[in-house]
Amino acid sequence: MDAIRIPPPAELDGLEDEHFRQVVRAFLHANYPEALRNPPKRLHWAENKAWYMTLAEKGWLCPGWPKEYGGLGLSPSKQIILTEEYERHGVARTNDHGIVMLGPLVIKYGTEAQKQRFLPKILTGEHIWCQGYSEPNAGSDLAALRTEAVLDGDHYVVNGQKIWTTLAMDANWIFLLVRTDKTAKKQEGISFLLVDMNTPGITVRPIINLEMHDEFCETFFDNVRVPKENLVGQLNKGWDMAKALLGFERIFLGSPRQSGYALSRLKILAERMGVWEEAGFQDQYARLRLEFEDLKALYGTFVDRLKRGQSLGPDVSMLKIIQTELFQKITDTMLEIAGENAGLLEPLDGNRDLNIGGLYIQARPATIYGGSNEIQRNILSKNVLELPG
């Protein structure tokens, strides 16, 4: 490990893929805090700030951003390698909405002034972003959103409510989809607005999730005045911009690593419970394992498309469905073989690898967010198979 030199950030994109992978491993080995490997719950800013700042200092924070904006300028395939190695190492997610979503959107659609104003502050950790899309009555049907922004002089006045805003309590900025034209077709009256969360009129109320963790929030807007220049892109074109970002998100949601992690833990649990050698269990495990291997192969074909510079079509929905449901089946199996230990609130034997109930619960929302699996199946049947109706 130590023998591998970690080149300056600007050189990373030029490395040959396998070499790059080794560099990432060495980087994590040297820099990632051991105590934060595979945390049982999503970390708050107070917990992951130190790691975020390490990434910021080393210039590794924004792998997908072009170098001119302070990113690593990695190709999609290198970004995937990076993600794979992060997942393999058990690197926790940071408060990454600025890095993964807002940054790329500003780079693509923002004005020069917006780029100057917002991108550097993501890179320094000064701005922590959260995503305000969903509303109580606009979930799967996101375009039905009603939080409105009305122009009043130099400001938009925002009123309404967002919900399921992940880590909003840690964020000081939020990017919103807001309604700016109530008369247009619902997708055509939506705009993209950046809001400082310290503006008067914003209330954030944490919601405890099924993991008994305060991870997402309700976010209320009561006559919140937002400077006009915080609108990104054209007025009423927010929907198209937000959608353009989704393709890349879906391939990440389809990454087989989560299932790989769970499979290795299932084996550890099966050994602990003394069922690993049983023929019945071996058959069950083999099914899951083969599905994992086949998912990897299918995922690989999408990665290859990206490598060849092709864009991904709606068929990428398959990856998200297969991966999230496989992850669930693996955790279901963990529960089934754990005997009475299945009900424990804490990991068995105090061993993080045996977080039976925790993993079972964590596997649930993956089929709900990022476009529920029902919605993904609708996309497959309509947009890929072109079935009528």
Place this chain on the structure above:
Amino acid sequence: MSAAEADDRAESIRMIRDSAAAVVPPDGDLKRIRALRFQEPGFDPAMLRQMGEMGWIGLRVPEALGGAGLGLGEMCALAEELGRGLAPEPLIQAALSAQLLAAAGGKGALAKLLSGEALLLTAWQERADTLEAPGTPEATRLFLPMAGGATGFLLPARIGDRLALHEVPASAVRLETAPTQDGGFLGTITPPRDLGTPLATDIGPALTEALDEAALVTAAYLLGGMERAFAMTLDYLRTRQQFGRIIGTFQALQHRAADLKMQVALTRASIEAAAAALDAGVRGDARRAAVSRAKARAAEASLLVTRQSIQLHGGIGYTDDYDVGLFLRKAMVLANQFGSAALHRRRFMAVSPEVEA
């Protein structure tokens, strides 16, 4: 059973359901349940006493020994109602201990146990996922629900080729508890060297029967829970709107609901058949097969139904505030109690290898 007997039976089961509903309102709010979560002992001792006063702890104990002398039909109906209301009181465990004390001739603290004044837990389990009680005298005893509220423990102990029964006060054992997903606790105890007061010398057959009954009654509790989670989900499908439509109009969701309904129906059929068979006095392999079938189905179906209930609710299903999650957590804790689905499937095949066409 004659038609008149069948009517009496149905009436008796209806009365049990009604009295259960008076104490644990089946569709009532779950504030009581929430208030008891994650703090010792994980249930309300006053409620357990009330259950004792209702005659529930001794429901299966003969009248001559102070019980109600009722059947498994009644006991399963009761557990179902408790499951619907997610009652955390360790009634199934208390009833199991009462049956053992009854088998021992009404010794020990039976009267106090029946009234709910004392809570005796039977410490039979030495490893996970089993229905065997080896009775190893010095062995640590595992997975004792709500053990922090126990006043004492019954210890099966192998002496020679028989299983004796001893009673120890809670003060004589070392107890550790671990929190569970539903807000309750599982206790581990180390028995004292002297094993406390001997009550009976041959409790083996009674314990085997009582464990089978507890497995069936647990299945019924799971049935009540999954039915309520399913009902909440159907309500949601009937009211939640997206895309300008009630989501229950989407055929994908209609089919999902239909699939869940069939699992609930199979579970109910399996449990009612098992309760009827046991009440009719079937013994041996047939008894074990009936119980295992019901518990295997209930374990699997309750996990499936509660998982899908979360999914069909979307984001709100993933919050602790919304009640449907409480049913998922309860199923996680109870699905494997008194034997997992896999254990019961194995046991079923061992005792009932041939298909009767």
